Amino acid sequence: MSFDPLNPQFFRKLVRRTAYSRPSDTEFYAYTYFRKRYHHEIAEDCVERCVYCDAHEDEVGGREAMQIDHFRPHGLAEFEHLKDVPTNFHHSCARCNNWKRARWLSSDPSATHDGTVGFIDPFNDDRRLYFEVLPDGELRALHPVGRYLIRLLALNRPFLRLLRLRRILRAKLEEFTRTRLPIWEAAARGEGSVSREELAAETVELNRLWLLSSPTYRG
Numbered sequence: 587m588s589f590d591p592l593n594p595q596f597f598r599k600l601v602r603r604t605a606y607s608r609p610s611d612t613e614f615y616a617y618t619y620f621r622k623r624y625h626h627e628i629a630e631d632c633v634e635r636c637v638y639c640d641a642h643e644d645e646v647g648g649r650e651a652m653q654i655d656h657f658r659p660h661g662l663a664e665f666e667h668l669k670d671v672p673t674n675f676h677h678s679c680a681r682c683n684n685w686k687r688a689r690w691l692s693s694d695p696s697a698t699h700d701g702t703v704g705f706i707d708p709f710n711d712d713r714r715l716y717f718e719v720l721p722d723g724e725l726r727a728l729h730p731v732g733r734y735l736i737r738l739l740a741l742n743r744p745f746l747r748l749l750r751l752r753r754i755l756r757a758k759l760e761e762f763t764r765t766r767l768p769i770w771e772a773a774a775r776g777e778g779s780v781s782r783e784e785l786a787a788e789t790v791e792l793n794r795l796w797l798l799s800s801p802t803y804r805g
Contacts, residue, residue, distance in 0.1 A: 596750065597640050597713035602631050606672040617670045621654050624672075628654055632677035637708045638739050639682050639746050646679050653678050657698075657707065659688035664695050676708075685739050702730045717741075723751030759795040766792075 607624045608614045615624065629649060635642045636652070643652050655678035660669035668674040678686070692704045699705060706713050716732035717725050725741050727733035736742055766788060772778040773785060 596719050596753075597708070597717060598633055598635075599712055600632060600637070600708045602673060602709055603627065614670050614672060617654075617656075617675075620670070620672060620675075625649065625652075625654060628672065628675045629677045632708070635677065636679040636682055637676045638678060638686065638735070639741050641679055641746065641749055643677075643679075645749055651680060653680055653683045655683045655686065657705070658695075659690050661688045662690060665690075682739050689738075699731045699734075703734045704731055706731060706735070719750055719754075721754065723747040723749070723754065725750070755795055759792070762792065762795060 606614065606627055607620075614620065626649075629643065629652065634644070634649075636646075637655075643649050646652070655676045656665075656668065657674050657676045658665040658668050660666055660674075665674075686705070690705075692698060692700050694700070697704070698707045698711075706716055716727065716729040716735075718728055720726055724747055725736055727736055740746075769778060769780055770785070770788075773780045
C-alpha cells in the first residue's frame with residue numbers, strides 16, 4: 587500500500603484481513619517468527635501507520651523503525667493466551683510502543699477503556715470520535731480517553747504536530763496547484779484575464795506552500 591502524502595486523512599478506520607499466515611496446523615506462528623516473516627500483514631492492516639500517533643512508517647524512518655505491539659499485554663495473566671495471536675498485534679512506532687508498554691487500565695478484559703482512561707482499538711472503534719486535528723497540526727481531544735492518550739503518549743510532541751501540519755499543507759498545495767494550473771496554462775497562451783501581478787502573487791503562494799510542506803522545513 588503506497589503512502590499518499592497528499593491525502594491528509596487522519597486516523598482511518600481499520601479492518602483486519604480475514605486470515606493471517608500460519609503453519610499447516612491450526613496454531614499461529616510464534617510471535618517472534620511472525621514478527622520477522624509476516625510483519626507486513628500487520629502493517630498493511632494498519633494502513634502502514636502507527637495505531638497510536640497515526641505517523642506513517644515512511645514518515646518515521648521506514649518499517650525498520652516500527653514495532654509490533656501486543657495491544658492487550660500478554661504479560662498479564664488474563665491475556666497470556668494472546669501472545670502469539672495476530673489479531674492482538676498492532677503496528678506501532680517505537681516511541682508510542684515504549685510509552686504504552688504493558689499498561690492496561692480497564693478492569694473489564696473485554697473493554698479497552700473505562701470511558702476515562704485506557705486505549706482505543708482502531709479495528710473496533712472510530713478514533714475520530716476521540717480526536718480531531720486542528721489546522722496547525724495540534725491534536726485535540728474530543729473524549730476523556732483521547733485526552734488521556736494525548737498525555738500518556740505525548741501525541742502533541744513537536745515532531746508529530748509538524749508531521750500533521752505537513753500533511754495538511756501538502757493537501758493545500760495539491761488543491762492550489764490543481765485548481766490554478768488551467769488558469770496558468772491559459773495565461774501562458776495569452777488567454778484569460780490574469781495579470782502579471784496576480785501570477786507573481788500566486789507564484790509566491792505556491793512557493794510558500796511548497797516550502798512549508800517540505801520535509802526539510804523545521805519551522
